[in-house]
Amino acid sequence: MAEIVLKNISKIYDKGQRAVSDFSLHIHDGEFIVFVGPSGCGKSTTLRMIAGLEEISEGELWIGDELCNYAEPGERDLSMVFQNYALYPQMSVYDNMAFSLSVRKVPKDQIARRVDKAAEMLDIKHLLNRRPGQLSGGQKQRVAIGSAIMREPRAFLMDEPLSNLDAKLRAHMRVELAALHQKLGATMIYVTHDQTEAMTLADRIVVMKEGRIQQVASPAELYSRPTNLFVAGFIGSPAMNFVRGTVEEGEQNIVFRSRNGLCLPLTFDQAAGLWPRCKGREVVLGIRPEDILPTQAVNRVLGRMDGRLTACEGLGHETILHLETADGEFAARVKERTGARAGDAASLWVDMEKAHFFDGETEQNLFYQWSDCE
Amino acid sequence: MDMPVNQKAPLNGVLRRGQYTEEQLAALHRRMSAAALRRRRIKTSVLVALNVVVALFILFPLLYAVSVSLMTGSELFTMDMNLIPSAPTLENYLRAWAQVPLLRFILNSFLVAGCITLGQILTCSLAAFAFSFLNFKGKNVLFMLVMATMMVPGEATIISNYLTVSQLGILDTYLVLILPSLTSAMGIFLFRQFYMTFPISLYESAKLDGCGNLRFIVRILLPLTKSAIGAMSVYTFINAWNMYMWPLLVTGSQEMRTVQIGISMLDNTDAQSITLMMAGVVSVIIPSMIIFVVGQKQLIRGMFSGAVKG
Amino acid sequence: MNQLRQRLAEVSPYCYLIPCFAVFGMFLFYPFFKTIYLSLFLTDKLGKAKIFVGLKNYSDLLTSESFYNSILVTLIFVVIVVFGSMLLGLATAVLCSKTFPGIRAFSTAYALPMAIASSGAAMIFKVILNPTIGVFNKLTGLDINWISDPRYALICVAVLTAWLNSGINFLYFSAGLGNIDESIYERASVDGASGVQKFFRLTLPGLSPIIFYTLVVNIIQAFQSFGQVKILTQGGPGESTNLIVYSIYRDAFFNYKFGSAAAQSVILFLIIMALTLVMFKVEKKGVKY
Numbered sequence: 001m002a003e004i005v006l007k008n009i010s011k012i013y014d015k016g017q018r019a020v021s022d023f024s025l026h027i028h029d030g031e032f033i034v035f036v037g038p039s040g041c042g043k044s045t046t047l048r049m050i051a052g053l054e055e056i057s058e059g060e061l062w063i064g065d066e067l068c069n070y071a072e073p074g075e076r077d078l079s080m081v082f083q084n085y086a087l088y089p090q091m092s093v094y095d096n097m098a099f100s101l102s103v104r105k106v107p108k109d110q111i112a113r114r115v116d117k118a119a120e121m122l123d124i125k126h127l128l129n130r131r132p133g134q135l136s137g138g139q140k141q142r143v144a145i146g147s148a149i150m151r152e153p154r155a156f157l158m159d160e161p162l163s164n165l166d167a168k169l170r171a172h173m174r175v176e177l178a179a180l181h182q183k184l185g186a187t188m189i190y191v192t193h194d195q196t197e198a199m200t201l202a203d204r205i206v207v208m209k210e211g212r213i214q215q216v217a218s219p220a221e222l223y224s225r226p227t228n229l230f231v232a233g234f235i236g237s238p239a240m241n242f243v244r245g246t247v248e249e250g251e252q253n254i255v256f257r258s259r260n261g262l263c264l265p266l267t268f269d270q271a272a273g274l275w276p277r278c279k280g281r282e283v284v285l286g287i288r289p290e291d292i293l294p295t296q297a298v299n300r301v302l303g304r305m306d307g308r309l310t311a312c313e314g315l316g317h318e319t320i321l322h323l324e325t326a327d328g329e330f331a332a333r334v335k336e337r338t339g340a341r342a343g344d345a346a347s348l349w350v351d352m353e354k355a356h357f358f359d360g361e362t363e364q365n366l367f368y369q370w371s372d373c374e
Numbered sequence: 375m376d377m378p379v380n381q382k383a384p385l386n387g388v389l390r391r392g393q394y395t396e397e398q399l400a401a402l403h404r405r406m407s408a409a410a411l412r413r414r415r416i417k418t419s420v421l422v423a424l425n426v427v428v429a430l431f432i433l434f435p436l437l438y439a440v441s442v443s444l445m446t447g448s449e450l451f452t453m454d455m456n457l458i459p460s461a462p463t464l465e466n467y468l469r470a471w472a473q474v475p476l477l478r479f480i481l482n483s484f485l486v487a488g489c490i491t492l493g494q495i496l497t498c499s500l501a502a503f504a505f506s507f508l509n510f511k512g513k514n515v516l517f518m519l520v521m522a523t524m525m526v527p528g529e530a531t532i533i534s535n536y537l538t539v540s541q542l543g544i545l546d547t548y549l550v551l552i553l554p555s556l557t558s559a560m561g562i563f564l565f566r567q568f569y570m571t572f573p574i575s576l577y578e579s580a581k582l583d584g585c586g587n588l589r590f591i592v593r594i595l596l597p598l599t600k601s602a603i604g605a606m607s608v609y610t611f612i613n614a615w616n617m618y619m620w621p622l623l624v625t626g627s628q629e630m631r632t633v634q635i636g637i638s639m640l641d642n643t644d645a646q647s648i649t650l651m652m653a654g655v656v657s658v659i660i661p662s663m664i665i666f667v668v669g670q671k672q673l674i675r676g677m678f679s680g681a682v683k684g
Numbered sequence: 685m686n687q688l689r690q691r692l693a694e695v696s697p698y699c700y701l702i703p704c705f706a707v708f709g710m711f712l713f714y715p716f717f718k719t720i721y722l723s724l725f726l727t728d729k730l731g732k733a734k735i736f737v738g739l740k741n742y743s744d745l746l747t748s749e750s751f752y753n754s755i756l757v758t759l760i761f762v763v764i765v766v767f768g769s770m771l772l773g774l775a776t777a778v779l780c781s782k783t784f785p786g787i788r789a790f791s792t793a794y795a796l797p798m799a800i801a802s803s804g805a806a807m808i809f810k811v812i813l814n815p816t817i818g819v820f821n822k823l824t825g826l827d828i829n830w831i832s833d834p835r836y837a838l839i840c841v842a843v844l845t846a847w848l849n850s851g852i853n854f855l856y857f858s859a860g861l862g863n864i865d866e867s868i869y870e871r872a873s874v875d876g877a878s879g880v881q882k883f884f885r886l887t888l889p890g891l892s893p894i895i896f897y898t899l900v901v902n903i904i905q906a907f908q909s910f911g912q913v914k915i916l917t918q919g920g921p922g923e924s925t926n927l928i929v930y931s932i933y934r935d936a937f938f939n940y941k942f943g944s945a946a947a948q949s950v951i952l953f954l955i956i957m958a959l960t961l962v963m964f965k966v967e968k969k970g971v972k973y
Contacts, residue, residue, distance in 0.1 A: 053870050055410070060399070070406040074876030086871040090889035099885075100875035151875075418784055425779050425786075429793045432776070432850065436796070438819060439808045451817055497703040504700035516701065523712055525960065528908050529929050530953040533936050533945055534715030534722065537731040554711040557704040587696065616801035618911040623937065634803045638915060641807060648811055655804045666799035667792055678859040 002064030002154040003029050004050065004187065009059035011045050011211075019045045020211045023059070024372060027155075027189065032181050034190045036198040037208035037234070043191045044159055046208075050189065051080050051157050064154055079148035083160040085140045087132035087147075094128040097147045118146045121183070138169045145180070155187035162197065174200055195235050199223070207231050215370045227370035229363035232286050232356060238320060238331045240286045244360060247274045247283055256285055256303075260326035264303030267352055273367055274357060282360025289320065291354035292332035294340075303350040305330060311342050323348055436659070443467065443652035450649055466653035470640060473650065475628060476657060479636035484661075486551045486632060487614035493556040494610050495603055501557070502565030503591055507577045517566075524559045528619070536623050550624045551632065555614060561606055564676065568602040569595070605676020608669030615662045633658040723946035731942045741947035751948070753923055754931045755955075761842050761927055762906040768846030769902060770895075773853025778887075780854075781861050791858070798851030802911035809844045810916060834924040837917050841925050844916070845909050853898055860894030861887070896967050900960060907956055928952050 004027040011020040020042040027033050035043035048054040050061060052073030061068045068076050079100070088096050095102075097118060098111045119125045122142045132140060141161060148156055161177075162170045178201055181188055192198055198205045199219045207214040207222065207230075215227040226232035232240050245258035247266070254271035256264045264285070266274065274283065296302060307325035314337075321332045323346060332348050340346055357366045430437075442450060444462035470476060504510070505517050535554055544550045572595075580590045596603070621632045631639075637654040640647065666673075723741055725733035745751045776794040780787055797805075812820050815829040830836050864887065872882050910929045913919060919926040919934060926934075928948060936945035 051874055053873065067402070069403075070410060073870075073873040076874075078874060080871065080874045082867050082871060084865070084867055086865070086867040088868055088872075088886060088889075089865075090892065091885075099872075099877075103872075103875060103877045103881050103885075147875075157874075421779070421782070421784050422786070425784070425790050428776060428779060429790050432772075432797065432847070433793050435805065435808045435812060435847070436800070438812060442811060457819065497707065500700045501704040504697050508697040508700070510694070510697035513697075516705075520704070520708070523708060525904075525957070526712065526716060527904060527953060527956055529932055529949045530719055531712055531715040531949075533731075533932070533942060533949060534718040535711055536936075537718075537722075537942070538710070538715060540731070554707070557707040562704060587700075612799050616799075616804075618801060618803045618914075619933070622914070634801050634911070637807070638803055641810075641915065648814075648817075651807060652811060655807050659800060659804050662799045662801070663796065666796065670792055670795065674855060674859075678855070 002187065003027060003062075004064075004155060004189070005060075005062040006046075006050070007060045007062070009046065009049060009061065010057050011042070011049060011054060012057040018211050020049070023211075023213055025206060025213070025216065027187060030185050030187055032188045032190065032201060032203045033206065034192060034198040034202035034204075035206045035208060036192055036195055037214075039193060040210075041208040042211040043193075043206075043208050047157050047159055047189060047191045051078055052076055077151075077154045078157055079151055079153040079155075080157040080159065081141075081144045081148050081161045083163055085132075085144040085161075085164075087140055087143060089132050091131075092128065093124065093130055093132070093135070093143050096132070096143060097150055100147065100151050114150055115146075118149045121149070121180070122146045137165050138173065141165065141173060145177075149184070153186075155189060158188065158190045160192055161190075163192070163194075170197075177201060196237065199235065205235075207234060213372065216372070217370060225365070225368045225370075226356065227365050227368065229284060229286070229358045232358070232365075236288060238289045238333065240288050240356070241292070241330045243285045243327050244282060245285065246281070247278045249275070256283065258285075258327045262303075262305060262325065262327050264350055264352060264355075265301055267301045270352070270355070270357070278359075278366070283366070284358040284360055284363070286356040286358060287330075287350050287354065289331045289333035291351045292330060293349045293351055294321070294332070294334045294336065294338055296349055297351075301352040303352050305348045305350060307346065307348075309340055309342050309344050309346050312338075312340055321346070321348070439652045439656055439659075442649055443656045445649055447647075447649050466649045467657065470650050470653040470657065474636060474639050474654065476633075476636065476654065478629060479631050479633045480658070480661070482548075482630065483615055483633040486548060487611050489548070489552045490555045490614040491607050491610045493552065494558050494561050495606060497557040498561035498606070499565050499591070499596065499599065499603075501562045502569055503587075503595065505562070505566050506569035506572075507574070508587075520559050520562055524563075532619065532623070535620075539624060546625050546627050546630050548630070551617075551621060551630075554620070555617075558610070561610070564606055565599065565602055568599055568676075572598070601672060602676050604669065604672035605674075608665060608673040609677070611665055612662050615665075719946045719949050722943055723950050725943045727940070727942040729940045731940075733943070737943070741943050742951070745944065745947055745951065750923065750926070751931075754926050754928045754948075757838060757924065757926055758907065758928045761838060761845075761909070761925075762903060764839065764842035765845045765849065765906040765909070766899065766902045768843065769849035769853050770898060772846060772850040773857050773898070774891075776850065776854045777857035777861055778883075780858060791854075794854040795851045797848050798855070800848060800851075802845075802848060802909065803915055805844060805848055806912045806915035809840065809912075813840060831916055832921050834920075834922045837921055837925050841909075841912050841916055844912050845906065848912075849902060849905060853902065856894055856898045856901075857891065860891045863894075864890040896963070900963055903959060903963075904956060907952065 006023055006025045006027075009020060009023040010018060012018050023042075023046055025033075035046060037043050045054060049056050050063075052068070052071060052075075056069050063076055063078075088099065091099065094115060097115050101111045101114065115128070116125075119128060122145060124139065124142050124146060127135065127139060127143065132143070135143065144161070162173050165173060174197060181201075190197075190201060199222075202219055204216060204218055205222050206216045209230050215222060215231050217225070222231065222235050226235065229242070233242065243258045243262060245256055245262070248255060248257050250257075250263065250265070254266050254275045256266060258264075292305075293302070305323060305325055307323045307330075309321055310324045310329065311320075311322040313320040313322075317335075319334050319336075319338060321334060321338070321340065323330045323332060330348070358364060359366055438457070441458055443466050444464070445459040446461070446463060446465065449459060449461075501520070505513065539545060539550050539553075544553075576594070577590065580594060585593075616634060617632065618634045621635050625631055625635065637651070637658050640651040640654045722731075722733055724736060724738055726735040726737055726741075728734050780791050780794065810831065812818050813830040815821055815827065815832075818830075820830070821827060828836065830840050868886055868890075869882060872886060877885070908929060909927060910933065913925055913927055913930045914933070917925040919930045929952075932945045932948045932952070935941045935948065
C-alpha cells in the first residue's frame with residue numbers, strides 16, 4: 001500500500017480545453033477516497049491519469065514517493081476496475097483473474113493459490129470455469145474485483161463500477177465493497193456520479209465540477225459544512241432547498257427577506273455574521289429538507305413558510321412534502337404521518353439554526369470556507 | 375544553490391518526493407515530456423512508413439498497369455528497369471479503343487450490371503419483406519432454403535444453366551447475361567437483417583391505417599433502407615461488372631461481349647500489344663474502382679452493421 | 685366473398701417470394717439436380733443425355749490420374765490462397781487498426797483488390813511475370829519463365845488469387861477488430877501486458893469468430909477460381925494448374941463430355957460440403973463464449 005499525492009494535475013486537450021485544472025490531493029495509505037461530481041466534471045479523467053491511461057499535461061503524480069507521470073500503466077503497480085468490467089471474453093473466469101500474474105510469468109502454483117484466495121473472498125469459486133458471457137452483471141462485477149485483488153497492488157482504482165447494475169444489486173455491492181475495504185485495508189480511489197455511493201463508502205470525498213476540486217472532506221463534514229452552493233446542492237437527497245434574498249433590518253431584529261416576501265428570522269450568530277456585512281448584497285439561503293418542520297417546535301428559531309402542497313410522497317418511514325410558495329417549491333422531509341394531502345394549503349417551519357448562507361454572486365458559503373491545504 | 379552529491383536526481387527519472395529541488399524537477403519534466411513526444415512521433419512515423427510500404431506492395435500491380443499503359447511499346451522492351459514512363463503517352467488508349475469496340479463493351483457491361491443491380495434490389499427486398507414482416511407457413515424452412523443456396527458453388531450449376539439457356543435459344547443476348555443473377559441469397563440476408571432492426575409497430579401501424587403491403591414497401595420501407603440499398607448496389611454492380619465465366623460461355627458475338635471478355639481479346643505477348651493490353655485493362659478497371667471508392671463507406675457500413683457473426 | 689379474401693391473405697406472402705424463388709428455381713435448384721442427372725449419362729455434343737451409364741462417369745474419374753492431379757492441384761492451390769490472403773488481410777487490418785494521418789486513403793487501398801476482376805488482374809500479372817520484360821524478373825534479377833514453368837505456375841496463380849481476395853479479407857478483419865471492446869486493452873495495460881502479449885492473448889482470440897467465418901468464405905471462393913487460370917495458364921503447363929473448375933470447363937466445352945464434367949461438378953460440390961461441415965464441427969467444439 002502506498003500514499004498517492006497529486007500536485008496541480010491538469011489535463012489539457014489539443015484545442016486548449018481543460019478537462020481537469022489544478023487538481024491537488026494527498027491520499028493516505030489505506031484510505032477510501034471517492035471522486036464525485038456530475039458528468040463531464042473530470043473525475044474519470046483524473047482517475048485515468050493516475051492509472052496512466054491518459055497523459056498528465058501539468059503537475060506531478062507521486063505514488064509511494066516515486067514520480068509516476070511518465071511510468072507505463074503496468075509499472076505503477078495499480079489495479080483498475082472498469083465500468084463495463086472489461087473482462088476478457090474469450091478467457092475463463094480463472095484465466096481472467098490469472099491474467100495480470102501470468103503476463104508477469106508468475107509460477108502457476110502461486111497463481112492457483114492466489115486465485116483460490118480471491119475467489120473465496122468474493123464467493124465466485126463456483127464460477128471459475130465459466131466464460132464472461134455466461135455470467136450475470138453482479139457476477140461479472142465480482143470477477144472484475146477479484147482480478148484486481150490478485151496482484152495485491154498499491155491501490156485500487158474503480159471507475160463507476162456499480163453504474164451498470166440495477167438498484168438492488170447496487171445497494172448490495174456497496175455493502176460488499178465496504179466490507180472488502182475493511183478486510184484488505186487497501187487504498188481505494190473510487191469514481192462515481194452517485195452521491196449516495198460516495199456518502200456511504202468514502203472516508204473522504206472529493207467533489208468536482210468542471211474539472212476543478214470544489215471541496216475535499218469527510219461525508220459528515222461535506223453534509224454539514226458545504227463550502228459553496230454547488231456542493232450544498234449536490235450532496236444530499238432530496239437536494240437542499242435554496243431561496244434568494246437579502247439580509248435586512250426587520251422590526252425587532254435582522255431578518256432574511258426573499259424576493260417574494262418570505263421573511264425568516266436569523267439567529268443571533270447568523271445576524272452577527274451577516275449584518276452589516278451583507279448589506280445590499282444578494283444572499284442565498286439553503287435549508288435541507290429534514291430541517292423543515294411540519295409543526296412549530298419550541299426552543300428553536302423558526303421561520304414560517306406558507307403555500308400549497310403540490311405533492312406528498314409517502315415512503316413508508318417518512319414523507320416528502322412538496323410545498324409551492326411564492327418563492328418556488330420546497331421539499332420537506334417529515335417523519336410523522338401527516339394527514340396532509342396534495343392541494344391543501346399548508347405552513348411549514350424552517351429550523352433557522354440549520355440554515356446555510358451563500359453569497360449571491362460568488363456562491364461561496366458565508367460562514368465556512370474550505371481551503372486546500374496539505 | 376548547492377546540491378549535495380548524494381541528492382542528485384537518478385538517471386532513470388525516479389525521484390524521491392521531498393528530495394529534489396524545483397530546478398531538478400523542472401529539468402526532469404522537460405526531458406521526460408520531450409522523450410515521450412519523441413517516442414510518440416517515432417511510433418506514428420513507423421506506422422505510417424509501414425503502411426506506405428505495404429500499400430505500395432498491394433497497389434503495385436495496378437500502378438504498374440497504369441504505368442505500362444502510358445509507355446510506348448519500344449520503351450517497354452528494354453533490359454533496364456523502367457517503372458515510370460519517361461514520356462507518357464495516351465497513344466495506347468486511343469489504339470485500344472479503336473482496335474476493339476471498347477465503348478460497346480463498356481455500354482454492354484453497364485447495361486447488364488445496372489439491370490442486375492436493380493433486379494436484385496427488387497427481388498431481394500420483396501423477399502426480405504416477406505421474411506421479416508409477414509407470417510406464413512413454412513417461413514423458416516423457406517428461409518433456410520434461401521440460405522442454403524449460398525453454399526452451392528457455381529460449378530455445380532453452370533453447365534446445366536448453359537445447356538438450359540442454349541436450349542431456350544437465348545444465347546448471345548442481354549437477357550441471358552442478366553437473368554440468372556436477378557436474385558441473390560446474400561442480398562436477401564442483408565435486407566432481412568436490416569428490416570429486423572425496424573420495430574414491427576412500423577408495419578402494424580401502417581396496416582391499421584389501411585396501407586396495403588405494396589404501398590408500405592414503396593412509400594415507407596424502401597426510403598428507410600437507403601443505406602442497405604446503397605451497400606448492396608455497390609457490391610452487386612462491381613461483381614456483375616467483373617463477371618467472367620458466365621459471359622464467356624454464353625456470348626460469342628462482338629456486339630454482345632462484356633468488358634472482361636472484351637479486353638481478353640487484347641491478350642497478346644507481342645511487343646506493341648502489351649502496352650495496348652494494359653491500356654485496355656486499365657480502361658475497364660477504372661469504372662469498377664471509381665464505384666468502389668465512391669461507395670466504399672456505404673458498402674462497409676451496410677455489410678458490417680451487425681452482420682458480422684461467428 | 686370473405687373466404688376469397690381470406691384465401692388471398694394466406695397466399696399473398698408467398699407472392700413476394702415468387703420473383704426470387706423463380707430465379708432460384710430456374711437457375712439454381714433445377715440445374716443442380718440436372719447436373720446430378722447428367723452425371724449419370726453420356727451426352728451428345730449438344731448436351732442432351734444419350735446413354736445411361738449409371739456411376740460409370742464417377743468410376744472413370746476416380747480411376748483417372750488426371751482427375752487426382754486436379755484434386756491435388758486444387759487443394760494445394762486453396763491452401764496457398766487461403767493462407768496467403770488471410771495473412772495479408774489480417775496484416776493490413778492490423779496496420780489500419782489505430783488511426784494515423786491518411787488512414788482513410790490506406791483503407792481504401794487495402795480493400796481495392798476486391799473491386800478488380802480476376803481476368804483483368806490476370807492480364808496484369810501476365811505482364812509482370814513476363815520473363816523478358818516483366819518487372820518482376822527485372823527486380824529480382826532472376827530469369828525464370830514463371831507461367832510456363834510447371835514448378836512455379838501454380839504458385840503464380842495462387843499468389844494472384846491471394847492478392848485478389850486480400851481486399852475482402854481486409855474488410856472482414858477490420859470489422860472484426862472494430863468489434864473488440866477497447867476497454868479490455870486498457871485493462872491489459874494496467875495489468876502490465878506488453879504489446880505482443882496483447883496481440884496474441886486479446887486480439888487474436890477476439891478475432892476468432894470472424895477468422896472462422898472468413899476461412900469458410902475464402903475456401904468456397906478459392907475453389908471457384910476460374911478467370912485467372914483461363915487467362916494465365918489455361919490449365920497448363922502440363923496440367924500443373926488444372927484446377928477442378930478449369931477441368932470442368934475444358935471437359936464440357938472443349939471435349940463436349942458434359943456427363944463427365946457434371947460428375948466432376950458433383951464431386952467438387954461434395955468436397956466443399958464436407959469441408960464446410962468439418963469446419964462447423966470444429967468451430968462448435970472450439971469457440972464458445
